[in-house]
Amino acid sequence: MAITIKDVAKLASVAPSTVSRVIANNPRISEKTKVRVREAMVELGYHPNFIARSLASQSTQVIGLVLPNSSDVFFQNPFFSTVLRGLSEGAHEKQYALQMSTGKTEEQIYQDVVNMVQGGRVDGIILLYSRTDDKILKYLRDREFPFVVIGRPYEWEEEITHVDNDNYRASREATEYLINLGHNKISFIGGNKNLVMTMERLQGYQEALKSAGLPIVPDYIRHDEFLLERGQEAIQGLLLLETPPTALLVTDELMAIGVVNTLTKLEVEVPANMSIVSFNNAFFSELARPQLTSIDINIFDLGYQAAKSLIQMLLNPKEPVKRIIVPHQLIERVSCTNVQSIKK
């Protein structure tokens, strides 16, 4: 078919193994023959065959990405493209390629992963989410296959390298920010309950209320998919309460947009009649009217660090387990106001 190592070897009058060593830049080959071999490679337009190399060396230079099973939802969220951009950059630096799972149900994705792993298609895997009772995580762990989790693992946290934000603290700070503005009826609109991230943000919220001596009102706590529509529904429910909240902590941008749009439609002014803090800050918060005060969790870095960590693990099999906490920060915009101004 194409030009192989043998062709090069013949032209340079060396053995194929020598050519292989030149490619690997093996120091035991003399400069002279290296030059000669390289010339031959150029002359023939030789390009190494990765598949053959993979088979022989048992490594592919490919990283597998696993999306959550609610991938349809995930795709819509700007979180996805941003984290992917970070992954892409991290992988590119070390010449790794990225391969994605394409399944939609948990079972399909599980099969994707088995194919990637047992089929020898990838050297390592990055889970772009962390949730409870994850069959896939368990599978990877049982096989001791190299992988990294974006988010805090629900189990075996100490044994799994992961990249995460301090979601608990971020959420607590956001809540305290609202409390400091005088709010005492603060609602929590969270995402999928099975995501560890959601659980932690809820805890941070509750802890902040507790510390401030405020009650935790179950009716103020909502959970749903990270979707525009879900945000809309959530806020409608809250407004029907006897004493609706005066402030909202929304743990996802897309939901936040849904919330804001719905409020606008219902002529509840933000921030005059409702303060909002959003999460993620993947540029939707800026885009919303009014622009949303938001916790920036540096999504790009989550991806970038995850890629880098995994590659380090691959390069050095006894690399210690790591936890990388990407910093967050509250970005103040104009969606929050002092509670005084609300009382009419």
Place this chain on the structure above:
Amino acid sequence: MAITIKDVAKLASVAPSTVSRVIANNPRISEKTKVRVREAMVELGYHPNFIARSLASQSTQVIGLVLPNSSDVFFQNPFFSTVLRGLSEGAHEKQYALQMSTGKTEEQIYQDVVNMVQGGRVDGIILLYSRTDDKILKYLRDREFPFVVIGRPYEWEEEITHVDNDNYRASREATEYLINLGHNKISFIGGNKNLVMTMERLQGYQEALKSAGLPIVPDYIRHDEFLLERGQEAIQGLLLLETPPTALLVTDELMAIGVVNTLTKLEVEVPANMSIVSFNNAFFSELARPQLTSIDINIFDLGYQAAKSLIQMLLNPKEPVKRIIVPHQLIERVSCTNVQSIKK
């Protein structure tokens, strides 16, 4: 290492080739031995090694995706995630995996492609864009490597299978829609000039004006990156003109959002003082305030059809060249109004 075909063969007391045939479900193998072999596979927990298979069969079941060189911009745009979702679904149906280019400059991406192709990593490639003077497209064509383009190829259109919208017509219709509302000062805010899509949309716009006997005013035509910020700049320039337009055709959603936000800031009301038609309709148009009338180009289908077409080419090497036109439609929302209402 892991369990191989030989282990299975031994346990089932057959030759390795027989096992291979069972995997391929070769009809020439008796049901009896098939069953026996399958039992052995299950008992051992055998899973085929894709890399080995790829090397032997010279096919990988992987599709390479090539993003445009302005990938940072591309990642932000909802076009990306939507088309990727379509690609993912199309690939999954036929058990193909997706691998992405990770380079950022044209040269890096070119290298990614060479690696994918000459390295034997992928069976075919999908270009997620179409632009002028594309080195990568030329490379693929010269090597006669199977590939599909999303968008209309700038050259060799007749020889390259591609999936596209009728951008010319879509744009003409959108412009006519505005003309029918009585507008005669219509501006065109387009994206990157090197994209074929942009060129076609511009032509459609111009043709509509011409047919209606309206002049083509160069000052009304703007081009820029598909970015929020660019949309903002474009509209500011337009408002400074002696006779600003009364209607805008914006060929990208993200830009459209930038335009709307800027107009709001400048207290130019939409649609009262400015009508807007946007493109793509990947749910940003719905999200904007006011909601934007938009040409829905069915981005998901672009991806889905591209994946399906490429796979067909791979399955049947003499599959004829195809052009697939995904239909578009104008979705009326509330960002346009009759020109009468503008005159104060």
Place this chain on the structure above:
DNA sequence: CTGAAAGCGCTAACAG
């Protein structure tokens, strides 16, 4: 410093 040879795990003629 370089060559010969074995083998990574699977497929695909070619026999029988």
Place this chain on the structure above:
DNA sequence: CTGTTAGCGCTTTCAG
């Protein structure tokens, strides 16, 4: 219907 035998293109001992 099934086994034997070569590879696919590269890496990697093991010699020398």
